[in-house]
Amino acid sequence: xxxxxxxxxxxxxxxxxxxxxxxxxxxxxxxxxxxxxxxxxxxxxxxxxxxxxxxxxxxxxxxxxxxxxxxxxxxxxxxxxxxxxxxxxxxxxxxxxxxxxxxxxxxxxxxxxxxxxxxxxxxxxxxxxxxxxxxxxxxxxxxxxxxxxxxxxxxxxxxxxxxxxxxxxxxxxxxxxxxxxxxxxxxxxxxxxxxxxxxxxxxxxxxxxxxxxxxxxxxxxxxxxxxxxxxxxxxxxxxxxxxxxxxxxxxxxxxxxxxxxxxxxxxxxxxxxxxxxxxxxxxxxxxxxxxxxxxxxxxxxxxxxxxxxxxxxxxxxxxxxxxxxxxxxxxxxxxxxxxxxxxxxxxxxxxxxxxxxxxxxxxxxxxxxxxxxxxxxxxxxxxxxxxxxxxxxxxxxxxxxxxxxxxxxxxxxxxxxxxxxxxxxxxxxxxxxxxxxxxxxxxxxxxxx
Amino acid sequence: xxxxxxxxxxxxxxxxxxxxxxxxxxxxxxxxxxxxxxxxxxxxxxxxxxxxxxxxxxxxxxxxxxxxxxxxxxxxxxxxxxxxxxxxxxxxxxxxxxxxxxxxxxxxxxxxxxxxxxxxxxxxxxxxxxxxxxxxxxxxxxxxxxxxxxxxxxxxxxxxxxxxxxxxxxxxxxxxxxxxxxxxxxxxxxxxxxxxxxxxxxxxxxxxxxxxxxxxxxxxxxxxxxxxxxxxxxxxxxxxxxxxxxxxxxxxxxxxxxxxxxxxxxxxxxxxxxxxxxxxxxxxxxxxxxxxxxxxxxxxxxxxxxxxxxxxxxxxxxxxxxxxxxxxxxxxx
Numbered sequence: 001x002x003x004x005x006x007x008x009x010x011x012x013x014x015x016x017x018x019x020x021x022x023x024x025x026x027x028x029x030x031x032x033x034x035x036x037x038x039x040x041x042x043x044x045x046x047x048x049x050x051x052x053x054x055x056x057x058x059x060x061x062x063x064x065x066x067x068x069x070x071x072x073x074x075x076x077x078x079x080x081x082x083x084x085x086x087x088x089x090x091x092x093x094x095x096x097x098x099x100x101x102x103x104x105x106x107x108x109x110x111x112x113x114x115x116x117x118x119x120x121x122x123x124x125x126x127x128x129x130x131x132x133x134x135x136x137x138x139x140x141x142x143x144x145x146x147x148x149x150x151x152x153x154x155x156x157x158x159x160x161x162x163x164x165x166x167x168x169x170x171x172x173x174x175x176x177x178x179x180x181x182x183x184x185x186x187x188x189x190x191x192x193x194x195x196x197x198x199x200x201x202x203x204x205x206x207x208x209x210x211x212x213x214x215x216x217x218x219x220x221x222x223x224x225x226x227x228x229x230x231x232x233x234x235x236x237x238x239x240x241x242x243x244x245x246x247x248x249x250x251x252x253x254x255x256x257x258x259x260x261x262x263x264x265x266x267x268x269x270x271x272x273x274x275x276x277x278x279x280x281x282x283x284x285x286x287x288x289x290x291x292x293x294x295x296x297x298x299x300x301x302x303x304x305x306x307x308x309x310x311x312x313x314x315x316x317x318x319x320x321x322x323x324x325x326x327x328x329x330x331x332x333x334x335x336x337x338x339x340x341x342x343x344x345x346x347x348x349x350x351x352x353x354x355x356x357x358x359x360x361x362x363x364x365x366x367x368x369x370x371x372x373x374x375x376x377x378x379x380x381x382x383x384x385x386x387x388x389x390x391x392x393x394x395x396x397x398x399x400x401x402x403x404x405x406x407x408x409x410x411x412x413x414x415x416x417x418x419x420x421x422x423x424x425x426x427x428x429x430x431x432x433x434x435x436x437x438x439x440x441x442x443x444x445x446x447x448x449x
Numbered sequence: 450x451x452x453x454x455x456x457x458x459x460x461x462x463x464x465x466x467x468x469x470x471x472x473x474x475x476x477x478x479x480x481x482x483x484x485x486x487x488x489x490x491x492x493x494x495x496x497x498x499x500x501x502x503x504x505x506x507x508x509x510x511x512x513x514x515x516x517x518x519x520x521x522x523x524x525x526x527x528x529x530x531x532x533x534x535x536x537x538x539x540x541x542x543x544x545x546x547x548x549x550x551x552x553x554x555x556x557x558x559x560x561x562x563x564x565x566x567x568x569x570x571x572x573x574x575x576x577x578x579x580x581x582x583x584x585x586x587x588x589x590x591x592x593x594x595x596x597x598x599x600x601x602x603x604x605x606x607x608x609x610x611x612x613x614x615x616x617x618x619x620x621x622x623x624x625x626x627x628x629x630x631x632x633x634x635x636x637x638x639x640x641x642x643x644x645x646x647x648x649x650x651x652x653x654x655x656x657x658x659x660x661x662x663x664x665x666x667x668x669x670x671x672x673x674x675x676x677x678x679x680x681x682x683x684x685x686x687x688x689x690x691x692x693x694x695x696x697x698x699x700x701x702x703x704x705x706x707x708x709x710x711x712x713x714x715x716x717x718x719x720x721x722x723x724x725x726x727x728x729x730x731x732x733x734x735x736x737x738x739x740x741x742x743x744x745x746x747x748x749x750x751x752x753x754x755x756x757x758x759x760x761x762x763x764x765x766x767x768x769x770x771x772x773x774x775x776x777x778x779x780x781x782x
Binding site: 079080083084086087106109110111199200201202203204215264265266267269281404406407409410411412413414417421440443444446447448449 | 519521522523524525526527543603604607608609610614618622623624625626628629630711719720721723724735738739740741742
């Protein structure tokens, strides 16, 4: 009999050992993939926040430690990583999300913590101080905007509004749109056509951009502006053939056909309007109040920029919704909820919230912080006046929990280019959109149960 | 060295009388040379095999399991659907269209990049001045990260501010929407040709392996440069060309360059990829991360894996008669 030390490693034994090693490795990799500590550290509690770098600077992390005694560990926002963390039962304590498109989606999948008990006890975030935009983070199991609160917006804008450059309008002899009374979508498009400047096949100045924050929010809010709803009562279907939705769709296809601004046919290489508008190559930009942060930093640009109300459809209601409402939520399985709530209060109601309110990069989501909005310079006063007037027309446009903004956008942009190039009619497009989007909605509904 | 130390060294020598006295016990406790070789082999290969099992076999098996479900990563009510996802993809026109585009891209880009790479290799294999500099410059694009290349090409071919249209308009032509249909596919092919330095380096290594005396003999026999290239260089390079064809086809059907050419290289950016560049991997990415259909996307990947295996097998089968392996006959003995 051979001793153990002298035994050759047979292939079978080797493979068995390898498999055992692989299994052990897999188990340890599971831990490595999610290196999130939500426990209590020796110097105080630690809260893990999954946010983007611009949401939470290293200085803010230090400030949080100083003011709350809690250590923040930042994890870069990544939806795939988030899903892996949620699935493994080891989620971050606070997660960034877009209220308009994400809140109902995650709430319906039962991964969000209801925050009503926390709000009820809070002396920082009082319910009567919350701006109505925070209703985007409510969901009652059927409708967004009602029911328990699952998160809060850090700031917001009414994203159907638009900025215009007075120098570009002066050059073409176009009257400035009113800062309090809306133009119609048709008038907006007509102005954009007059403002666009082309030379040898190149667009030197785009007349205007009108793409919404996402195609889902754009179509839903425009349909609401036409007096209808993009979704059925139970949010399980869309109907682009309904007159109001068709009207919204037809307008957007016409906008793309005319090539007056960025669209899926000719996307802005910068990815958003800011740099193009700042360079004087975009006369009108469908971006809300929040772009005022960028505009205010460029005095020359600020002098020629005006914020105008959200356009309306002739005869339709005046609706000016928030298409974003980016903020944070707390996963139901977060390990450190009390500390997370303390950071939540600090981030949304204390020093960081005050700094955001005075920066001009969005409207504060606590009514009590509104006096901090920038209003020292003339252009700031003018912008603020236009914005305050528009707030009277704010409303929450409910979206479906059965599809993500990315999914809607992906499907929408798969079929719309054919209509934008004149290959198919708007009616044919409406039918195709109904078909592919309802299929995805059906899958979503089945999975939510 | 002391006498005791010398004695100790002698004891360890194979066949020494001191060693022979304890031979029986050594046989029982020390492994034989063959065993040690086996053990060394398995120990050296174990990290790779464990890595392969963990990072390739396990994910593939997991993806295979997912492909039989409706899992979306987060929803509570996913379920087993058997071959449902595979049946669905058979009827999904977007799948076949995107596969067709990926195939077309491979058919065009692989031969072009091999020809370009070989051409460049032949050029810089000649005794020209600053040959090293040319080799470096031509290889340089291949070491640029794809993300950087994507940004460079986006800026270069931007309709309104790109250098390509700057040249066109300077000469009185109208600008072209390079990054939109139908031109976007040409830009995609250009990104492949731009990085032909990779192919060039491999071809250059192959060229330097071609015996010079064969070319000299051919020249003495009166063969032209082209004839010499066609009848000596190409046959001797054929294993290298086969390697480049196989790896080129695999890489081209899996390319995600269209995404990097989109204005936003993110999940949202998928939606701005022109239809002509909407290739199979973009479709897979879209199904995974935009639509959250992990099950269906996993089925798509498994189908691609099988198709690549078939394509590789076919390439080997159809090239077996034209690939010349320069094997030393003595080595077979």
